[in-house]
Amino acid sequence: xxxxxxxxxxxxxxxxxxxxxxxxxxxxxxxxxxxxxxxxxxxxxxxxxxxxxxxxxxxxxxxxxxxxxxxxxxxxxxxxxxxxxxxxxxxxxxxxxxxxxxxxxxxxxxxxxxxxxxxxxxxxxxxxxxxxxxxxxxxxxxxxxxxxxxxxxxxxxxxxxxxxxxxxxxxxxxxxxxxxxxxxxxxxxxxxxxxxxxxxxxxxxxxxxxxxxxxxxxxxxxxxxxxxxxxxxxxxxxxxxxxxxxxxxxxxxxxxxxxxxxxxxxxxxxxxxxxxxxxxxxxxxxxxxxxxxxxxxxxxxxxxxxxxxxxxxxxxxxxxxxx
Ligand SMILES: [Fe+2]
Numbered sequence: 001x002x003x004x005x006x007x008x009x010x011x012x013x014x015x016x017x018x019x020x021x022x023x024x025x026x027x028x029x030x031x032x033x034x035x036x037x038x039x040x041x042x043x044x045x046x047x048x049x050x051x052x053x054x055x056x057x058x059x060x061x062x063x064x065x066x067x068x069x070x071x072x073x074x075x076x077x078x079x080x081x082x083x084x085x086x087x088x089x090x091x092x093x094x095x096x097x098x099x100x101x102x103x104x105x106x107x108x109x110x111x112x113x114x115x116x117x118x119x120x121x122x123x124x125x126x127x128x129x130x131x132x133x134x135x136x137x138x139x140x141x142x143x144x145x146x147x148x149x150x151x152x153x154x155x156x157x158x159x160x161x162x163x164x165x166x167x168x169x170x171x172x173x174x175x176x177x178x179x180x181x182x183x184x185x186x187x188x189x190x191x192x193x194x195x196x197x198x199x200x201x202x203x204x205x206x207x208x209x210x211x212x213x214x215x216x217x218x219x220x221x222x223x224x225x226x227x228x229x230x231x232x233x234x235x236x237x238x239x240x241x242x243x244x245x246x247x248x249x250x251x252x253x254x255x256x257x258x259x260x261x262x263x264x265x266x267x268x269x270x271x272x273x274x275x276x277x278x279x280x281x282x283x284x285x286x287x288x289x290x291x292x293x294x295x296x297x298x299x300x301x302x303x304x305x306x307x308x309x310x311x312x313x314x315x316x317x318x319x320x321x322x323x
Contacts, residue, residue, distance in 0.1 A: 001307055001308065004306060004307055010130060012103045012104055012122060013101040013102065013103050015103075015104055015133055016094050016101065016102030016103050016104055017101075017102060017246070017307075019065075019067055019092075019094065019102065020102065020244070020246060020247045020248070020249065021246070021247070021248050021249055021307075021309050023140060023141070023144050024140055024143070024144035024148055025247070025249035025250075026144075026148050026235075027067045027068070027069070027140070027143070028065055028066070028067050028094070028239070028241065029065065029066055029067075029238075029239035029240055029241065030062055030064070030065055030066075030239065030240030030241065030244075031059060031064040031065055031066035031093065032059065032240070033059070034055070034059070034093075035066070035068065035091065037091070037111055037112065037113050038066075038091045038093070038106075038108055038113070038119075039113055039119070040055065040093055040105075040106045040119060041055075042054055042055055044106060044119060044121055045093075045095075045105045045106060045121070047121070047123045048105065048121065048122045048123050052064075052095050052105070058095065062240070062243070063095060063096045064093065064094070064095060064096075065093075065094040065095075065096065065102065065244070066091065066092070066093055066094070067090075067091070067092040067094070067136075068091050068092075069088070069089050069090050069091070069136075069139045069140075069143055070089055070091075070111055071089075071143060071147065071217060071220050071221055071224065072087055072088070072089040072139055072142060072143060072209075072217065073089040073110075073111045074089075075087055075089070075209055075213040075216055075217055076211075076212045076213045076216065077208045077209060077213055078204075078208065078209075078210050078211045078212075078213065080205070080206065080208075085208035086135075086208060087138065087139065087142060087208045087209055087213070088109040088110065088135040088136065088138065088139050089109075089110060089111050089139065090107055090108060090109045090110075090132075090135060090136045090139050091107070091108045091111070092104055092106070092107050092136055093105050093106040093107075096244060096245075100245045100246060102244070102246075103122075104122065104133065105121070105122065106119050106120070106121055107119070107120040107121075107129075107132040107133065107135075107136060108120070109132060109135050109136075120132035138208070141207075142207060142208065142209045142217070143217070143221075145203065145207070146203075146209065146214060146217045146218055146221065147217065147218070147221035150192065150196075150197075150218070151218055151221050151222060151225070152221075152225065152230070153321055154185070154188065154189050154192060154321055155189070156230075157181075157182070157185045157320070157321040158185055158186065158189050160178065160181075160182065161182035161185045161186055162186075164178045164179060164182060165182075175274075176274035176275055176280075179274065180272065180274070180319055180320065181319055181320045182320055183319065183320040183322060184320060184321075184322040185320055185321045185322065187322075188321065188322055188323065197214060231257075232250075232253045232254060232257045233254060233257060236250050236253075236254070248301075248309035248312075249309070249311070249312065252294075252298055252309065252311075252312035252313070253312055255294055255297075256294065256312055256314065256317075259287065259290050259291060259294060259314075291314040292314070294314055295313050295314045295315045298310070298312070298313045298314075299313065
């Protein structure tokens with residue numbers, strides 16, 4: 001994988017692929033209408049040989065996708081070693097080509113359209129286009145790290161961990177069910193507070209959004225979070241991402257989700273054996289068998305891929321938020 005990335009990081013189709021199967025598969029959605037603040041025209045996109053000719057028509061066919069980083073709008077950025085840092089709040093328009101590649105066709109780095117906010121195109125000079133794509137990746141890193149990683153993974157898991165410990169006695173079946181999934185979550189979150197987001201923490205000092213900006217992003221992300229967006233089938237449907245090809249995050253994630261919902265038993269391994277009764281133990285065994293089967297399926301699929309998608313292989317998923 002690293003060799004592939006080294007050779008292909010500048011390629012438009014690999015840039016597009018990363019919105020599906022890279023760091024953060026959570027932002028991309030099918031574009032049903034072009035947002036008012038992103039005035040892309042047919043003239044702009046039809047210049048490129050890889051691009052579509054008529055935007056309206058391709059939108060109707062479901063071939064146009066949008067990544068909107070509006071949560072990063074008006075975030076205060078910090079200085080590092082006396083140098084002002086910058087953070088874009090980009091809009092990215094992507095096109096699914098006839099040969100099932102996803103390629104960017106327009107990038108606008110700020111939310112408010114205007115003369116100081118050009119729409120970058122693949123037909124621009126290669127340096128301009130690469131720089132626009134780099135700003136998008138930087139936005140992706142900041143939003144992923146704070147919203148999708150810190151907030152939705154670590155901090156949300158902490159709410160359930162604390163509530164379980166405070167409200168349920170150890171003999172309660174829900175306690176038995178939930179407690180293995182809280183293993184080390186409080187510990188890693190204490191570390192995150194101390195090492196990442198404290199006054200001298202890594203994120204505070206090295207990320208452009210570090211400090212004040214970081215807390216605005218966390219706050220706005222929390223306000224915009226919905227329960228539906230935490231449930232993968234709803235989230236995929238709401239984003240109109242049911243049919244796009246090569247979306248392995250969706251393919252593997254939905255199978256995992258369905259395993260969790262086949263008769264109510266949770267993911268994984270239970271070395272502490274909270275459940276000693278026969279029926280729960282039988283269900284745990286059945287669930288583990290199902291996960292092993294999914295793991296085999298994913299491994300077989302990956303054999304055919306140049307870049308393997310291994311992140312949702314049950315073998316590699318932790319039972320709780322610990323890292
Ligand atoms: Fe983590």
